[in-house]
Amino acid sequence: MSKTKVAIGIDVGGTNTVFGFVDHEGTLIYESSIPTNANEKADLLFDRLFKKVDEEFKKFSARYELIGIGIGAPNANYYKGTVEQPPNLNWGYVNVLEIVKKYSPLPSAITNDANAAAIGEMIFGAAKEMKNFIVITLGTGLGSGIVINGELVYGADGFAGEVGHTIVDSNGRECGCGRKGCLETYASATGIRRTVFEFIGTTTTPSELRNVNFNDLTAKEIADAANSGDKLALEAFDYTARILGLKLADTVACLSPEAIILFGGLALAGDLIIEPTKRYMEEYMLNIFKNKVKIIPSALPGGSAAILGASALIWNELEKHRR
């Protein structure tokens, strides 16, 4: 019996690094994780990781064959195989694919988590039949992966897709990037928390969220409050959706995608965020694009989306060679 081919999908997060074995239909055969230890250098992480991978894969090697290694990591450069000054890891500038080659001769590829999510949606998820779409990840920040003519856009230097750092208001909120008013300071899980606290300060609207401190507040709690009718929480969703809808209308004007796929923590709020974002996007949309562009939630299963996305990098390369 011939073995089933699987790709390793690895997602490097600030706290944990998750990995799994994924077949060409997106079935996750096995998944596990190790602590990232953000203060360690990259080679130590991959040393621990590949020891664990080798050990775990032994249980599967009779029936499965490894065909490649796909990695999602912050500030990853697809062209160079590097990770460059990631904000939450003490890695500096490091060539990850060179490290990986010490452990495995298999084909490998790396990109950031939003790009991996976009390729995951294209290969396994909500964008299977699409050639032009954008994935927006609404997590701690706002990431994006742009697909045009069936190919992920890496741009001239490998770093394209920073929709989260387009500017809403050049005198607006301070952003971690050192500038002001970036979209992600408004439209992300952190952004809506900032909005709630700004509204607590600027309005007298009663809210159960007035009893929570900023560091403890989560986007999920804001969604729960909104679902129980908390007016301030509802206003925070409306404000977030208006800004996101406006910037998505801008993105549509530039790129005319078929759909925008929302992914990540804040997208889990479902129609609290998706419906008003769509409504505001249409309100701000240039006439010729009105009622053409879908906004849809991710179709990757939440818990394993990052692994599926990373593994899809490899499945996508094989797909390209078949064309």
Place this chain on the structure above:
Amino acid sequence: MSKTKVAIGIDVGGTNTVFGFVDHEGTLIYESSIPTNANEKADLLFDRLFKKVDEEFKKFSARYELIGIGIGAPNANYYKGTVEQPPNLNWGYVNVLEIVKKYSPLPSAITNDANAAAIGEMIFGAAKEMKNFIVITLGTGLGSGIVINGELVYGADGFAGEVGHTIVDSNGRECGCGRKGCLETYASATGIRRTVFEFIGTTTTPSELRNVNFNDLTAKEIADAANSGDKLALEAFDYTARILGLKLADTVACLSPEAIILFGGLALAGDLIIEPTKRYMEEYMLNIFKNKVKIIPSALPGGSAAILGASALIWNELEKHRR
């Protein structure tokens, strides 16, 4: 002796329709124009145009061979071959390539003028060696043509590239598109005229432009005034460049192009617009993109750029088939 191959380039403007015969090196063998008669339907224009083309080409047919017809026209859809509700022409919705087929069996293609300019720069101009770049046309409005991975971006519906209708300020200047605050209401030949008149109203800055009425004022006069040290004209260029630079920084964050090429009436002001636009773009740029993206003027000869761009549509199709 074998004949030299030439493509017909046609650019449909609100006043005149220009056309010419262009070889594969971008040499314009012949050019001429006819009045567009904007109130006429499209088929009447092309009837007059092809009579003229046939008549003129007779003089060249001994040495040249026609290989295709490229057309630039407002609101043109590359996929469908249509022009849809052009703002300055009484055409409604019309399939231009079907009309063209009545007159010629040659391969034909149509797109809008900004996309034609981008393909012109790629085949004959400033972007010959580039795979990722953006052309911004600063004329009556602001048009853009986006090239990614060596291909023009038409998007899902054929209308991508409307950077001019991304929103600077959703409560800003009224735009011809029916919305408010579009980039082209600030950054275009018309935009800088509006800025001059707004500044005449809002400031007491002395200016020779206080003697000109709005309808008579041209971008060239504003450039001439700025070059003679007129403070209000200089401030208008600075304001235009700041807004354009900010939105170009946004575009770079999304697409990471190698260069942005400025084209059209206002770009002729040279370093009055290019230098400060570059400076503001860098000021607003996300760190990872700083000092990577060139802003350069068009390298297509001004008078015949539209014809060269339209003909390049055909040369680009042939190029694609060779790859």
